[in-house]
Amino acid sequence: xEASSRVDDRETKWSxxxxxxxxxxxxxxxxxxxxxxxxxxxxxxxxxxxASSDKTLVEPNTWVYNAAIAACSESNQQTQSKAKxxxxxxxxxxxxxMEKFTSNGANGPDTVSxxxxxxxxxxxSFNALKEMNDDDKTDEMSRLKRHDRFxxxxxxxxxxxxxxxxxxxxITYYNAIMACGLDSQDALEIFRLCIHxxxxxxxxxxxxxxLHLKGRAASGVVxxxxxxxxxxxxxxxxxxxxxxxxxxxxxxxxxxxxxxRHIVRALGNIGDCEMILALLICLRGQDFxxxxxxxxxxxxxxxxLSKSSIPMIEEEIYSAAITSSLRHDQxxxxxxVLLSMKKNGLNLNQNSLKEIILEYCRMAIDSSKEEFKIARxxxxxxxxxxxxxxxxxxxxTSLARAKAAMTMLKGIEEPSPGLxxxxxxxxxxxxxxxxARSIVRRMHRAAIRELQQDTGPPSxxxxxxxxAELPRLHRxxxxxxxxxxxxxxxxxxxxxxQFLASKIRxxxxxxxxxxxxxxxxxxxxxxxxxxxxxxxxxxxxxxDFSNAGALHSILxxxxxxxxxxxxxxxxxxSRGGHWKVCVGTLPFIRPYVKETHPMYARDFFPTESxxxxxxxxxxxxxxxxxxIARALTAAILCFEARSQYAWAIRAIDDWVEWSGRRPxxxxxxxxxxxxxxxxxxQEVINLVARVMSIxxxxxxDDDAPDDDIDxxxxxxxxxxxxxxxxxxxxxxxxxxxxxxxxxxxxxPWAVMEDSDASNVKLDLHGMSIAVAHSAIxxxxxxETARSSDGSGWDKDAIIxxxxxxxxxxxxxxxxxxxxxxxLHGQFVPPLGAVSVPGNKGMLKIPKEDIVDWFDHQRRQxxxxxxxxxxxxxxxxxxxxxxxxxxxxxNRLERALRQKYENVDEEAE
Numbered sequence: 001x002e003a004s005s006r007v008d009d010r011e012t013k014w015s016x017x018x019x020x021x022x023x024x025x026x027x028x029x030x031x032x033x034x035x036x037x038x039x040x041x042x043x044x045x046x047x048x049x050x051a052s053s054d055k056t057l058v059e060p061n062t063w064v065y066n067a068a069i070a071a072c073s074e075s076n077q078q079t080q081s082k083a084k085x086x087x088x089x090x091x092x093x094x095x096x097x098m099e100k101f102t103s104n105g106a107n108g109p110d111t112v113s114x115x116x117x118x119x120x121x122x123x124x125s126f127n128a129l130k131e132m133n134d135d136d137k138t139d140e141m142s143r144l145k146r147h148d149r150f151x152x153x154x155x156x157x158x159x160x161x162x163x164x165x166x167x168x169x170x171i172t173y174y175n176a177i178m179a180c181g182l183d184s185q186d187a188l189e190i191f192r193l194c195i196h197x198x199x200x201x202x203x204x205x206x207x208x209x210x211l212h213l214k215g216r217a218a219s220g221v222v223x224x225x226x227x228x229x230x231x232x233x234x235x236x237x238x239x240x241x242x243x244x245x246x247x248x249x250x251x252x253x254x255x256x257x258x259x260x261r262h263i264v265r266a267l268g269n270i271g272d273c274e275m276i277l278a279l280l281i282c283l284r285g286q287d288f289x290x291x292x293x294x295x296x297x298x299x300x301x302x303x304x305l306s307k308s309s310i311p312m313i314e315e316e317i318y319s320a321a322i323t324s325s326l327r328h329d330q331x332x333x334x335x336x337v338l339l340s341m342k343k344n345g346l347n348l349n350q351n352s353l354k355e356i357i358l359e360y361c362r363m364a365i366d367s368s369k370e371e372f373k374i375a376r377x378x379x380x381x382x383x384x385x386x387x388x389x390x391x392x393x394x395x396x397t398s399l400a401r402a403k404a405a406m407t408m409l410k411g412i413e414e415p416s417p418g419l420x421x422x423x424x425x426x427x428x429x430x431x432x433x434x435x436a437r438s439i440v441r442r443m444h445r446a447a448i449r450e451l452q453q454d455t456g457p458p459s460x461x462x463x464x465x466x467x468a469e470l471p472r473l474h475r476x477x478x479x480x481x482x483x484x485x486x487x488x489x490x491x492x493x494x495x496x497x498q499f500l501a502s503k504i505r506x507x508x509x510x511x512x513x514x515x516x517x518x519x520x521x522x523x524x525x526x527x528x529x530x531x532x533x534x535x536x537x538x539x540x541x542x543x544d545f546s547n548a549g550a551l552h553s554i555l556x557x558x559x560x561x562x563x564x565x566x567x568x569x570x571x572x573x574s575r576g577g578h579w580k581v582c583v584g585t586l587p588f589i590r591p592y593v594k595e596t597h598p599m600y601a602r603d604f605f606p607t608e609s610x611x612x613x614x615x616x617x618x619x620x621x622x623x624x625x626x627x628i629a630r631a632l633t634a635a636i637l638c639f640e641a642r643s644q645y646a647w648a649i650r651a652i653d654d655w656v657e658w659s660g661r662r663p664x665x666x667x668x669x670x671x672x673x674x675x676x677x678x679x680x681x682q683e684v685i686n687l688v689a690r691v692m693s694i695x696x697x698x699x700x701d702d703d704a705p706d707d708d709i710d711x712x713x714x715x716x717x718x719x720x721x722x723x724x725x726x727x728x729x730x731x732x733x734x735x736x737x738x739x740x741x742x743x744x745x746x747x748p749w750a751v752m753e754d755s756d757a758s759n760v761k762l763d764l765h766g767m768s769i770a771v772a773h774s775a776i777x778x779x780x781x782x783e784t785a786r787s788s789d790g791s792g793w794d795k796d797a798i799i800x801x802x803x804x805x806x807x808x809x810x811x812x813x814x815x816x817x818x819x820x821x822x823l824h825g826q827f828v829p830p831l832g833a834v835s836v837p838g839n840k841g842m843l844k845i846p847k848e849d850i851v852d853w854f855d856h857q858r859r860q861x862x863x864x865x866x867x868x869x870x871x872x873x874x875x876x877x878x879x880x881x882x883x884x885x886x887x888x889x890n891r892l893e894r895a896l897r898q899k900y901e902n903v904d905e906e907a908e
Contacts, residue, residue, distance in 0.1 A: 025063045047064065066116065173227070276321050283310070318346060319356070487578050570586075571631070574634035575634075652667065760779075799819060
């Protein structure tokens with residue numbers, strides 16, 4: 001009985017075996033492949049801690065440490081320089097620990113360890129580590145900080161390998177050269193270290209030592225030379241290319257086809273497409289072309305190629321030549337290379353065709369920019385050729401290149417989103433809207449197929465390449481529509497975007513077991529309804545992607561239309577003159593504007609939270625508002641062009657309610673202009689007063705531009721409103737606005753304090769003609785009103801216009817000739833102004849003219865009051881009503897008499 005009970009105890013206490021070295025290594029490697037670098041390092045720490053506390057457990061060996069360094073390499077794919085520097089520092093710590101083990105004779109680093117560290121090195125991480133605090137005195141930090149050049153760090157690691165007796169292979173030197181980035185001189189220096197490394201050269205020439213390297217690395221020193229050539233080809237450093245080829249020849253090695261491709265790219269980056277043709281001819285074994293290469297760049301191509309490889313006619317070399325020629329718009333050279341390919345029976349492969357398509361897309365977009373510049377220049381010279389301010393370029397070059405890209409796209413099997421997106425942009429840039437929309441719909445269908453794969457739990461990661469690319473593409477396409485004022489394509493794109501967004505919402509609700517809302521089908525076509533005279537519904541559905549399942553992790557921004565997208569649609573409608581579309585689009589942008597209201601900032605409610613989340617700062621809300629505020633300006637400009645003053649006022653009032661801020665001064669100025677154009681001066685005054693009553697939301701000092709310190713929002717608003725009123729002859733309303741602005745300190749008061757008893761000085765510096773007119777009227781009225789009547793005025797007026805010594809503002813001064821023209825033509829009676837002797841920037845108005853002008857103003861005021869009193873007397877006495885009734889009875893009597901006469905004539 002005792003024996004059986006012991007057996008039962010052993011069965012109940014059974015557990016998994018303890019992890020060994022292979023288990024830890026495989027776990028760390030799996031985490032590295034899944035970009036879980038932090039988890040991999042935590043497993044290594046756990047292994048070291050367990051081994052130090054329990055001697056029976058396994059310790060990390062070289063394989064485990066190499067897996068941990070590889071985890072740092074996988075985590076280094078992120079873009080933040082500080083994060084990359086931290087990963088590099090972690091890898092160096094592991095390497096330093098392994099180097100200490102070497103002295104003990106166990107678990108030391110090997111070639112793979114250093115190769116992985118070299119792949120982590122780059123100049124950005126090096127500079128970030130150099131800026132770290134000096135308090136950190138670790139060995140790996142001192143290794144970095146004692147070098148001023150990044151190349152010295154790489155060379156130090158190579159020396160460390162030599163000191164520890166670790167062999168260097170082709171991958172070691174390849175990674176070391178590629179770590180140099182764009183510094184071709186450093187790449188040349190490391191390559192020369194490679195060819196002077198006797199151990200490496202001896203091992204590289206032995207076939208047995210090359211068996212552990214596969215692919216391009218099996219070529220040994222040529223593989224390293226190609227790395228140096230690739231760095232030099234990026235910068236177009238032909239002297240370095242020549243020296244690398246010469247050094248390669250000095251050790252008896254020959255170039256391969258990859259080396260030739262790097263030389264072609266180097267020639268292309270310096271724009272020497274003629275020598276690309278010469279190089280291709282040289283590869284056929286032509287000595288005269290080889291002499292041209294030696295004469296211009298000191299590169300002997302034929303001597304550095306094996307005789308068995310001549311002629312070297314390969315598709316990849318010709319494709320690189322075509323791509324390099326297209327990059328510099330050398331279509332003739334590219335055409336010759338293509339014809340040569342056909343003669344030699346070569347066809348472009350898929351990768352080469354993709355590169356050529358991308359180059360054609362780039363050329364189409366660049367040509368479109370030039371065509372827009374020409375269209376803008378023609379618009380300035382002949383303003384009447386444009387309709388509603390639309391810039392209509394003539395698509396010629398961009399159209400041809402976009403069509404060529406579309407044609408070549410048909411030869412690509414299963415094109416990636418990175419290829420379809422540039423083609424769609426090129427089509428939009430060339431005005432091929434239907435073709436662009438077909439590509440977008442094609443990508444949407446692929447995205448929906450990716451969406452259908454998301455059927456697992458929310459934690460499951462879905463590889464959504466199309467879903468990740470679409471938000472950036474949508475924004476770019478709408479920008480092209482806004483640039484040219486093409487509202488119809490913009491709304492078509494909006495329909496497609498909203499349809500895809502509705503599919504994502506339906507998918508998210510189906511994963512949660514919820515029913516689809518009925519308004520989803522109607523939301524798809526909301527944007528297309530903007531072209532019709534249909535009122536926008538009040539219950540505008542808002543896009544919510546917070547519960548999009550596993551797709552939420554790959555969506556950098558929402559796929560549905562955001563506030564920025566609606567802003568671009570408004571700009572497109574504004575430039576196209578579609579004011580009704582602007583009216584219908586404003587409700588869609590409302591929720592995004594309301595999100596920026598200052599009441600949601602934590603600065604005002606530091607202890608509260610918004611819907612369970614921390615409130616954003618006011619500075620963040622300000623930046624968000626600034627990105628969307630142009631939408632109102634675009635709408636108001638369209639209302640101004642179409643004389644829709646009522647909608648302009650309504651839009652500003654709604655915007656103020658939504659945002660809780662003052663509208664941009666450009667929008668308010670546009671509204672003032674359209675009101676003044678319809679001679680509604682009092683409404684201009686009311687609008688300015690309404691906007692000025694809104695409390696200002698001040699930005700931080702860092703965000704405020706230095707140029708706007710003097711030209712404040714208030715000064716700009718008053719100035720633009722006065723200019724609009726002055727342009728349409730509403731001088732009294734303009735004078736009223738100037739008086740208010742000067743009284744509140746927003747506009748400069750024209751009367752100078754140092755005016756003496758003999759004259760009054762008016763300083764008009766920094767004023768426009770309209771503001772100067774109001775300043776003169778208001779100032780003279782105020783000064784002359786101090787006396788009981790105008791006859792008591794005995795001062796001349798001195799006006800400083802442009803060259804007075806007191807000019808301290810940076811704005812354009814009022815010219816003397818323009819002020820004289822204004823005083824003679826717009827004052828009744830005219831004010832005679834003469835230049836002050838010795839100062840052409842000052843004008844003098846005689847006191848007699850000022851008295852006559854004041855008397856005329858007083859008589860006009862009295863006449864207006866008498867006219868108003870006469871009208872009121874007629875109304876109150878009933879005489880006007882009696883006259884109106886008598887006139888009506890007389891008209892009725894004449895009509896009856898005429899009717900009876902007509903009846904008598906018909907009876908006879």
